[in-house]
Amino acid sequence: MTDQEIGIVKAMLSKGMRNDAIHFYFNRADRLLSSGRIAQIRKNKYGASVLEATPDELELFLTDWKARDTTNSGPDTLSPVAPGIISAMFVEQDEVWTIRQGETDQIECKKGFRLSPEERFADVIRSIAGLANNKGGYIFFGVRDRALTADGLSDTTFFDADPALINRPLAGALDPVPHVTKGSITLGKKRIGVLYVEKHEHAPVIAIKNIAKDVKEGTIYYRYVGETRAIKPGELRQIIANREQRAIAEFTRRMNRVATGNEATIDLDTGEVTGTSGRFVIHKDLLPNIQFIREGDFTEARGAPALRLIGEVEPISATERDRARIIRDNVTPDAVIRNFLRNERVADPMQFIHSLAHSQRKWLPVWFYVRQSAVSLDDIVEDLRRQVATHPSSRDALVKRLLRTVSAYRKQTGKPAALVAKFLKGEIGPPKTITEDSTFANAVQGLTDAPRNLDVFRPLVAREEFGSD
Secondary structure, three states, X not given: OOHHHHHHHHHHHHOOOOHHHHHHHHOEOOEOOOOHHHHHHHOOOOOOOOOOOOHHHHHHHHHHHHHOOOOOOOOOOOOOOOHHHHHOOEEEEOOEEEEOOOOOOOEEEEOOXXXXXXXXXXXXXXXXXXXXXXXXEEEEEOEOOOOOEEOOOOOOHHHHOOHHHHHHHHHHHEEOOOOEXXXXXXXXXXXXXXXXXXXXXXXOOEEOXXXXXXEOOOOOEEEEOOEEEEXXXXXXXXXXXXXXXXXXXXXXXXXXXXXXXOOOEEOOOOOEEEEOOEEEEOOOOOHHHOEEEEEOOOOOOOOOOEEEEEOOOOOOOHHHHHHOOOOOOOOOHHHHHHHHHOOOXXXXXXXXXXXXXXXXXXXXXXXXXXXXXXXXXXXXHHHXXXXXXXXXXXXXXXXXXXXXXXXXXXXXXXXXXXXHHHHHHOOOOOOOOHHHHHHHHHHHHOOOOOOOOHHHHHHHHHHHHHOOO
C-alpha cells in the first residue's frame, strides 16, 4: 500500500470504521490485498511512521471513490458493478424489481449464496468459468432464476465475504483463474449481491478438479443463453481461432520490433545472437541442447514475459561475459537448503519460493528468499494462491507460514531445552554424533529469539549436510 493509502486507512480507523469495511475500499482485482493488512496498520505494525490523513483528505477520498469506483477499471471509467450500471439492468413495476433482459449468455441469477462448504459454491464456480470463456458477464444473488424478480438475500454472508475468500476457491478449481469483481445494490428494500466476471484473455478456462456434481475435472464450461454447460465443438473452435489470431498478432508485433532493432535475433545455424547493443555467440555444440521456454515471472518485474536459457551460454567477449546471468533450471529442495546455508544470493528468488509449493518437505527455508525478492509479502501470498501446485497441501502450508499463522517452533524439554539456553548465551558447538544431531535440531526448533551469533549455525549445519569435514 502507498503512504497516502495508509494515511487514509488511519483516518478511517480513527472514525471507528471496521477493518472489513476499510478493506473494501482498497482491495482491487489487480491487487488482492490481505484483510490482515488493515489489522497491521491498526496495531502500528505496518506504516507506523506514516501520518494520519486529515478529515478533508478523507472526505475527498470518499467522495472521489463514490463517484468513480476504481476496483476494476481505469481512473476515468466506472466499475462494472457501479450502482448506476446495475440498476439500469432492472425495471420496477408495482414495487417489484425484475431483470429487463432475463437470463442471457451474460446474465445468470441465483436465489442464494453460500461460500462454504465448497460443494455449495460449486455451481457458482461453474458459472464463473462459463462466463469467462464467453463474453464475461454478471451473476446476481438474491434474484430468482425463473421469475427473475429481486427477492434479496436472506442474510449478510455475501456482503461480509472478503473478495480474497471468493478468489481462493476459484484459484483451486480453475486454470487460468478468472477475474471477478464483487458489488451489491439495494432495489427498493431488497439487497442483492453481484459478481462481475471478465472475459478471460487466455481462454479456455478449464476445471482442474472435481467438486460435487457441478464441476468436473478437465471440463471447459461455457455460458449459453439461459444455461452454463460443457462447451460445444463450435464454440471451442472459436476460442482456439481467437487464440491463434492473438498469437499471429503478437508474432507480427515482435517481428516488427526485430526489424526496427528493438529486439535481438538468434541464428540457429551459427549461434550468433545480434542486437542493437552488441552480439555474442553460443557454441555450435550447445545449440541442439538449448531450449527456449516462454513463461511469466522469470525476472524481478512480476508478470514480465521472459526467455530462459537451459544450458551453458558463453558470451563472445569478456565485457559481455561479465554482464551475463544464467538462471538455473529445476530448483530442488537440496538447492533451496544449500543456498540458504551458504548465505548465497540467487538470481530469481521467486523461482525458489514457487518450488516450495511443489515439495512435500514442510520446513524448507522460505524467508531467506522472501527477503531477497523485490515483491511484497501480500503479492507473494496471492501469487502462491494462484499457483497450480503439485502438492496443494504444501502450497497451503507455505501460505500459512508466510501469514505467520503456523510456525516451526516447538517448546523443548530435557537436553534440547538445555542446549537452547546455551545457544542464547552464544555457546554454539557442532554436534558430533547422530544422537547429538537430533538434540541439536530440536534445540534449533525451540528458539524464539535469535542468538547473537546466528551465522555460526550455517557452517555447522552445512558441514553435517554436505560432508565438508
